[in-house]
Amino acid sequence: MLRIGHRFFRDSRVTTHVCLTARALGADGVVIADKHDKMVEATVQEVAKRFGGNFSIESGKPWRRVIRDWRGQGGKVVHLTAYGLRLPDVIRDINDVDRDLLVVVGSEKMPGEVFKLADWNVSVTNQPMSEVAALAVFLDWHLQHQAFDKTFPNGQVKIVPSRDQKQIQTAS
Numbered sequence: 001m002l003r004i005g006h007r008f009f010r011d012s013r014v015t016t017h018v019c020l021t022a023r024a025l026g027a028d029g030v031v032i033a034d035k036h037d038k039m040v041e042a043t044v045q046e047v048a049k050r051f052g053g054n055f056s057i058e059s060g061k062p063w064r065r066v067i068r069d070w071r072g073q074g075g076k077v078v079h080l081t082a083y084g085l086r087l088p089d090v091i092r093d094i095n096d097v098d099r100d101l102l103v104v105v106g107s108e109k110m111p112g113e114v115f116k117l118a119d120w121n122v123s124v125t126n127q128p129m130s131e132v133a134a135l136a137v138f139l140d141w142h143l144q145h146q147a148f149d150k151t152f153p154n155g156q157v158k159i160v161p162s163r164d165q166k167q168i169q170t171a172s
């Protein structure tokens, strides 16, 4: 996952939610482009340590370089945008390609170049919405609900699903 356009303070909460949503719904890691944000990194790393799994986070790398390196290693790029092709119309093409995917979301106005560099510009409806919501819907369609069965090994705690209480199992 690549987060472009992150602004200090103003976007901290939403960028954190982008990262946590990516992690919970099956992504392997996130890059916050262009700005080092040690606070967001620390928050996400703390959640990953507590709840387990392998999720990488880094910040500060220029977005062009992230995309160029990704493509250089044979990966494909999906840019989520309200202006893109409809998710139901392109998801089969995306899922048929057996390559690692870099999913790009923005914050403020996205540089036009991103539209050209992406292999797919994909809309989750053609209405403006939150990048967190767009990412969640995309990942659920892409991974076909498999995130519900994903395991997060080596955590300190694990939530036990419950009908009527908050239940947490602590690792022994």
Ligand SMILES: C[S@@+](CC[C@H](N)C(=O)[O-])C[C@H]1O[C@@H](n2cnc3c(N)ncnc32)[C@H](O)[C@@H]1O
Binding pocket: 079, 080, 081, 082, 083, 104, 105, 106, 107, 108, 109, 110, 122, 123, 124, 125, 126, 127, 128, 129, 130, 131, 132, 134
């Ligand atoms: C809150 S929007 C701001 C978009 C900005 N106003 C612009 O015109 O580029 C932030 C990000 O959410 C994502 N997004 C918003 N609506 C979307 C939609 N309907 N489908 C897919 N992604 C969307 C895009 O990644 C976008 O860069």
